[in-house]
Amino acid sequence: MNDSVSFGYEDVSPEEKTERVGAVFSNVAKKYDLMNDAMSAGMHRLWKDRFVRRVKPQPGEQILDMAGGTGDIAFRLAEHGADVTVSDINQEMLDVGVERAMERGLDSFVWSRQNAEELSFPNRSFDAYTIAFGIRNVTHIAKALAEANRVLKFGGRFYCLEFSTTEWPGFREAYDAYSHHLVPQLGQVLAGDADSYRYLIESIRRFPKMPEFEQMIRDAGFVRTRVEPIMGGLVAIHSGWKV
Template sequence: MSDTVNFGDQLVSPEEKTRRVGAVFSSVARRYDLMNDLMSAGTHRLWKDRFVGRVKPQRGEHILDMAGGTGDIAFRMAKRGALVTVSDINADMLGVGMERAEQRGIEGLSWSQQNAETLTFPDRQFDAYTIAFGIRNVTDIPKALREAHRVLKFGGRLFVLEFSTSEWPGFGDAYELWADKMIPRIGKVVADDEESYRYLVESIRRFPKPQQFRAMIADAGFQRASVETLMGGLVCIWSGWKV
């Protein structure tokens, strides 16, 4: 791994990125749904429904939902009968998720503070591994993908939902301009936190393009790595199998 990594548009040490990302999500934990509404014009709920539909969680399956903090993906999978371990590096995000689960009476969930790069789970424990809008915030993404491969059973599946870059003519440039100029300003008004929202926009711009990230999944050992693009690639669902 390089001595420096991108924290948005800044170059920092890997340790500094991990610290700063933690600070960002501690800051936005209570406004996480609002953050996603701002960045997706509310359509993140539809994307998450589609994502879980692709995962096809089965009753009794053990699924690790990484960077699952506030529970949006886990709640959807638990309603289908899956046994979900919700993991996040950020304790504040997990705290919000646990509160929400209790308020909604959602059962079948376990909660575990974890770093995606150094999971404490044993080998071959989970039937599926999901991560939604979290992989771009990981400091060493290839290492996290290798860890996902390690903790999956043979026949297990990986699913990743993340922002990327739209190839639709005009739309991609228009969205990037809007996000770059408006989301930090809105973040300042509604959350008094312009810099966290600026980082989140910059992190999308820095994330690999759809086919580049598909190749990274294959490099981590997953077979049949594929990508489904939504809105021209603004959001993508990647998948792979451990076989």
């Protein structure tokens, strides 16, 4: 298959990946926080706090939070006074975010169903673009990065939080065993869905290594790129600027 992309450990057509990833997130939308807790042993909350500190949102800034359907990042950004547009390709994920915002009495967000590869926003619309644990699920990552660059203003900043591959000896092997064997079992017990959790773990293993992904960000036109590994690279914060 010449034009194939990865879906976990499988190689599938781009159309099939888009469809199957959509089904995964439709299945796990209601259990998304539970999913992240299972995959990270609850550490994702601390990583997201750290991520938003790096973004340094300012009052009145226009920020696009892509693949942010449930609002986890958006709520944190808004605490600093930023005006946040929350976008996701999956309507079920957005529905969860809207419900959570209503429960918190928050009504300042724009909720917009969007494909990261083909955003409907005009050029130079946003001061910052954030994406947390979403870029690896995009069918064509390079297209999504190019779109991120397009919708950012000059001087705008790109921030991505994503799982990677830890380089800590010993811990890497322990995490591999935990993630491949225990996480799908937890998914079955807690959410009745082992297959979706198995895909999410496999998608981490197929995601480009940190230096390779940083180069992809540069290729999309960003400068002053930086990678900040967390826990030896288990998770990484990638950033770049549009000039």
